[in-house]
Amino acid sequence: MRPRHPAPILLVITAAAALSLAACADYAPAGSGGASTETAVPPPSPAPTSAPTPAGMVTYTFPDGRLSFAHPADWRVVHEQVSASPPVETAAVIDANGAGRVNIYYSQVGDAVAGPDARFVLAADPVPGLVGHTVPTPHSSFFADHVNGAVEYRMGLTAGLPVSPDGKVQNGPVMLGDRILAADVLFTGPPFANDEAAKAWYWGGDGQKLKALLMSFSYR
Numbered sequence: 001m002r003p004r005h006p007a008p009i010l011l012v013i014t015a016a017a018a019l020s021l022a023a024c025a026d027y028a029p030a031g032s033g034g035a036s037t038e039t040a041v042p043p044p045s046p047a048p049t050s051a052p053t054p055a056g057m058v059t060y061t062f063p064d065g066r067l068s069f070a071h072p073a074d075w076r077v078v079h080e081q082v083s084a085s086p087p088v089e090t091a092a093v094i095d096a097n098g099a100g101r102v103n104i105y106y107s108q109v110g111d112a113v114a115g116p117d118a119r120f121v122l123a124a125d126p127v128p129g130l131v132g133h134t135v136p137t138p139h140s141s142f143f144a145d146h147v148n149g150a151v152e153y154r155m156g157l158t159a160g161l162p163v164s165p166d167g168k169v170q171n172g173p174v175m176l177g178d179r180i181l182a183a184d185v186l187f188t189g190p191p192f193a194n195d196e197a198a199k200a201w202y203w204g205g206d207g208q209k210l211k212a213l214l215m216s217f218s219y220r
Helices: 014-019 195-202 205-215
Strands: 057-061 067-072 076-084 087-094 100-107 118-126 138-147 150-159 174-176 179-185
Touching (some): 118 195, 118 205, 138 195, 138 205, 150 205
Antiparallel strands (some): 076 087, 087 100, 118 138, 150 179, 174 179
16 A cells, blocks of 8 residues: 555645645655752753754755754755745755655644554654754654554654653644644655565665754754
């Protein structure tokens, strides 16, 4: 089954259909002592940090000047201001071949969707530039959702870990100030044969390039 386009946020205005943007050209990934009387003082929370722009990548900043991310220098970003009030923005990241690689939704409008039957996390890392701006800390995540007997591989930003420590699937939106952020990698080619093929792609050049993009998100 061809993986479906991930949609962690349901747009509530018709104009937000611009998420597709003409970005969906196909590509096919290869293939996750004594007692102390002193009062303990907790250590201070780490200050928010922004990772430097990786070599060979350039930074794109949204019009509000707060949200930014880096992408390969030969890729481009197609941005659209779908609505000014309330603010609704979309951006499609297009690779050098004209294929859509990542869809981004940045808005005050949105709602969460129901989760899958089961989820298996292949990789997840906290995004340095988003630490301290929201709880839980957003992660760059790659995981497999099992829905109605089919497997759907998904990669993008998640609010915290895709699965909680007690094993529950988590689908809450990434909140930054008064806005919702969603960033999802587009899988439009043939599906991965299995988790091992998916992991091989993820740790290869294409997967790591997309991970670097997700890990570069920063908010100020």
